Amino acid sequence: MIRIVVDAMGTDECPLPDVSGAVAAAREYGVEIILVGDEARVRPALEAQNAKDLPIRIVHAPDMLTMEDKGEKLVLKARSKDAKNSMAVGIDLVKKGEADAFVTAGNTGAGMVTALFRLGRIRGVDRPALAPIFPTAKGFCVVLDIGANPDCKPENLAQFAILGSVYAEKVRGVKNPKVGLLSNGEEEGKGNELVKAATPLMKTAPINYYGNVEGKELIGGAVDVAVTDGFTGNVTLKTSEAVAKLITDKIRELIKNGNLITKIGGLLVKPALSEIKTMLNPDEQGAAPMLGINGLVYIAHGRSDAYAIKNAVRVAKEAVEVKVLDAMKSAIEESLKK
Amino acid sequence: MIRIVVDAMGTDECPLPDVSGAVAAAREYGVEIILVGDEARVRPALEAQNAKDLPIRIVHAPDMLTMEDKGEKLVLKARSKDAKNSMAVGIDLVKKGEADAFVTAGNTGAGMVTALFRLGRIRGVDRPALAPIFPTAKGFCVVLDIGANPDCKPENLAQFAILGSVYAEKVRGVKNPKVGLLSNGEEEGKGNELVKAATPLMKTAPINYYGNVEGKELIGGAVDVAVTDGFTGNVTLKTSEAVAKLITDKIRELIKNGNLITKIGGLLVKPALSEIKTMLNPDEQGAAPMLGINGLVYIAHGRSDAYAIKNAVRVAKEAVEVKVLDAMKSAIEESLKK
Numbered sequence: 317m318i319r320i321v322v323d324a325m326g327t328d329e330c331p332l333p334d335v336s337g338a339v340a341a342a343r344e345y346g347v348e349i350i351l352v353g354d355e356a357r358v359r360p361a362l363e364a365q366n367a368k369d370l371p372i373r374i375v376h377a378p379d380m381l382t383m384e385d386k387g388e389k390l391v392l393k394a395r396s397k398d399a400k401n402s403m404a405v406g407i408d409l410v411k412k413g414e415a416d417a418f419v420t421a422g423n424t425g426a427g428m429v430t431a432l433f434r435l436g437r438i439r440g441v442d443r444p445a446l447a448p449i450f451p452t453a454k455g456f457c458v459v460l461d462i463g464a465n466p467d468c469k470p471e472n473l474a475q476f477a478i479l480g481s482v483y484a485e486k487v488r489g490v491k492n493p494k495v496g497l498l499s500n501g502e503e504e505g506k507g508n509e510l511v512k513a514a515t516p517l518m519k520t521a522p523i524n525y526y527g528n529v530e531g532k533e534l535i536g537g538a539v540d541v542a543v544t545d546g547f548t549g550n551v552t553l554k555t556s557e558a559v560a561k562l563i564t565d566k567i568r569e570l571i572k573n574g575n576l577i578t579k580i581g582g583l584l585v586k587p588a589l590s591e592i593k594t595m596l597n598p599d600e601q602g603a604a605p606m607l608g609i610n611g612l613v614y615i616a617h618g619r620s621d622a623y624a625i626k627n628a629v630r631v632a633k634e635a636v637e638v639k640v641l642d643a644m645k646s647a648i649e650e651s652l653k654k
Numbered sequence: 655m656i657r658i659v660v661d662a663m664g665t666d667e668c669p670l671p672d673v674s675g676a677v678a679a680a681r682e683y684g685v686e687i688i689l690v691g692d693e694a695r696v697r698p699a700l701e702a703q704n705a706k707d708l709p710i711r712i713v714h715a716p717d718m719l720t721m722e723d724k725g726e727k728l729v730l731k732a733r734s735k736d737a738k739n740s741m742a743v744g745i746d747l748v749k750k751g752e753a754d755a756f757v758t759a760g761n762t763g764a765g766m767v768t769a770l771f772r773l774g775r776i777r778g779v780d781r782p783a784l785a786p787i788f789p790t791a792k793g794f795c796v797v798l799d800i801g802a803n804p805d806c807k808p809e810n811l812a813q814f815a816i817l818g819s820v821y822a823e824k825v826r827g828v829k830n831p832k833v834g835l836l837s838n839g840e841e842e843g844k845g846n847e848l849v850k851a852a853t854p855l856m857k858t859a860p861i862n863y864y865g866n867v868e869g870k871e872l873i874g875g876a877v878d879v880a881v882t883d884g885f886t887g888n889v890t891l892k893t894s895e896a897v898a899k900l901i902t903d904k905i906r907e908l909i910k911n912g913n914l915i916t917k918i919g920g921l922l923v924k925p926a927l928s929e930i931k932t933m934l935n936p937d938e939q940g941a942a943p944m945l946g947i948n949g950l951v952y953i954a955h956g957r958s959d960a961y962a963i964k965n966a967v968r969v970a971k972e973a974v975e976v977k978v979l980d981a982m983k984s985a986i987e988e989s990l991k992k
Contacts, residue, residue, distance in 0.1 A: 451900075452900070453900055453903070463838055466838055466844075466845060466846035466847075466849075467846045467847050498889055499885075499889070500801055500804055500884065500885050500888035500889060500892075501888075506804075507804060507885070508804035508805045508883070508885040509804075509805050511804075511885075530888075530889070530892050531888075531889050531890070531891070531892030531893030531894070531895070531896050532892050532893075532895070532896045534893060534896065535893060535896030535897055535899075535900050536896060544889070545846070546838065547837075547838050547845070547846040547849075547886065548885065548886050548889055548890075550838035550839075550868075550869075551836055551837070551838060551868070551869050551882075551886055551889075551890055552869070552886075552889055552890055552893050553869070554838075554868050554869030554870050555869030555870075555872060555873060555890045555893065555894050556869070556893050556894060556897045557869070557870070558869050558870045558872065558873030558874060559873055559894045559897045559898055560897055560901060561873075562789070562790070562791055562873050563898060563901050563902070563930060563934070564901070565791070566929075566930055566933065567905075567923075567926065567927070567930060570923075570926035570929055570930070571923060571926055574923075574925075574926055577922050578922060578923055578925065578926050580919070580922055581918070581919045581920070581921065581922020581923035581924075581926075582919070582922075582923055582926075583919065584915050584916060584918055584919025584920075584922065585905075585908075585909060585912075585916055585919035585920055585923055586919075587912075587916065588905065588908035588909055588912055588916050588919075588920075589905070591904075591908055592901060592904055592905060592908070595904065596901070
């Protein structure tokens with residue numbers, strides 16, 4: 317049975333969404349769940365779930381990392397052998413082979429740094445990347461990095477390309493995924509210095525390299541994987557999410573404040589609008605993997621609800637099933653031989 | 655009377671949308687129009703417009719710049735004293751004081767380079783920036799740069815901030831506009847190396863500096879002006895436009911392919927959806943100014959229709975009326991004294 321560690325102290329409203337999402341995942345996907353967190357808080361949340369028949373246990377971690385943990389302070393906590401925070405304790409379970417993947421909705425930076433120090437990187441990967449799914453006109457696109465590395469070197473982008481390609485193929489089931497380099501123009505030669513320097517590396521990497529993609533092609537679905545530095549990726553992701561929210565909010569507002577006819581129309585198109593909402597909802601994916609870490613770590617939004625956590629456990633389970641970590645290691649290993 | 659030069663050879667379908675948009679602008683906004691382009695093609699397009707009573711004249715320019723004009727070839731054409739392409743001829747009219755602003759829907763790169771070589775820069779500005787309007791939850795935000803400079807220095811961003819601030823205040827009528835630095839985190843200290851290095855310059859610039867803004871705050875309307883490098887700006891703008899299009903296309907598709915009830919609902923909410931479309935339509939602004947050039951130059955999409963060209967002439971006229979060029983020059987001059 318696949319064993320997923322869930323940080324019970326992750327979400328803004330923790331531990332309830334974390335615990336109930338994990339319970340739902342155990343029930344629905346047949347996974348074993350290990351909840352890490354302050355037992356005095358996690359135990360009552362779990363007992364309220366009517367989950368006695370499910371393979372769920374609690375591992376006590378009295379501390380938790382918060383938004384206040386950053387810089388040197390965070391690094392100390394992430395490195396400390398004696399760390400008792402839920403992220404460190406949870407990630408150590410993966411490191412010791414007692415669990416297959418770790419899911420947290422806690423502070424993204426804290427999750428990344430803790431994973432980096434405790435699990436280390438895949439050999440040959442200089443910088444791990446956060447790799448969420450963007451909805452596109454044709455389905456989805458894995459975009460990386462979206463925040464772990466605000467400043468990247470060309471080699472980082474080439475490594476992201478390999479990691480993203482293996483992830484899309486194994487976990488998302490895309491055969492020979494097309495990998496693009498996010499840029500301000502489609503033609504080769506367009507781009508900032510980073511993109512221009514990364515282009516030759518992308519060409520020789522063991523991937524199906526598509527070339528540059530603009531924002532239009534990214535969302536149009538031209539590629540399965542889009543590679544970028546963490547600064548551009550983060551700004552692009554957050555702006556896109558905000559634009560989607562602006563439009564859907566505005567539609568709701570116009571219907572709500574409209575005349576009777578508009579209101580009736582709104583009721584009638586509601587199912588169609590729900591479909592859009594599902595398409596755009598980041599909670600459907602639940603969490604984004606940190607690729608390049610020597611272990612499977614998924615990071616969810618702090619505002620995740622139980623549904624998002626349940627989905628996060630599902631994507632983590634799917635990644636474990638297809639042995640994506642081994643596949644990424646082999647692909648990077650291969651690339652080093654050239 | 656304000657005199658606007660319109661590149662009749664700009665749009666993908668030129669000269670018709672360019673000419674009819676310009677004619678509509680002359681009629682609606684009381685501006686004088688100078689059409690530059692191949693007279694043999696422009697004259698019949700103008701004569702078909704029933705515009706004899708309007709102050710419109712044609713200045714012959716037998717050549718045109720296309721997407722093929724780039725790199726050294728473009729620079730040569732942009733610099734040549736004898737250039738007979740519509741952009742060079744039109745921009746020279748502004749330079750000689752025979753017109754107040756230039757509007758083109760031609761190749762963006764060609765427009766930027768031609769403007770830069772023929773009009774030069776405002777003293778104290780190292781790099782001009784393309785500055786379109788983003789729709790936000792509270793109205794709009796001037797974002798610059800969105801493509802003229804894929805790689806920027808911190809000083810460039812500080813100059814963009816001053817130019818954008820004056821533009822928002824004068825042309826968009828925002829009192830003491832809030833200026834943000836687009837970043838991957840709101841807190842000071844978040845950002846890539848460029849953002850971090852630009853922060854102290856933003857603080858001492860003669861602007862109402864707000865701090866870092868993420869994509870969420872940008873679209874939420876936290877600031878009136880958002881400053882970024884041309885690479886991030888371009889990727890963000892194009893991705894945002896594509897996300898907006900994806901959602902509106904998807905809604906249309908779901909309604910079209912829906913059952914009878916959904917279809918009826920779709921008809922009833924149509925006016926509300928049209929409002930969204932107007933909000934998101936870049937054609938409402940028509941064109942983006944190139945700020946930092948020593949002259950008023952507006953660049954529109956190649957796929958602009960007559961409506962977009964008409965609006966482009968309107969925004970150019972508004973900029974001339976409020977003497978934004980002089981105001982930008984004074985503000986940059988002031989900043990140099992410090």
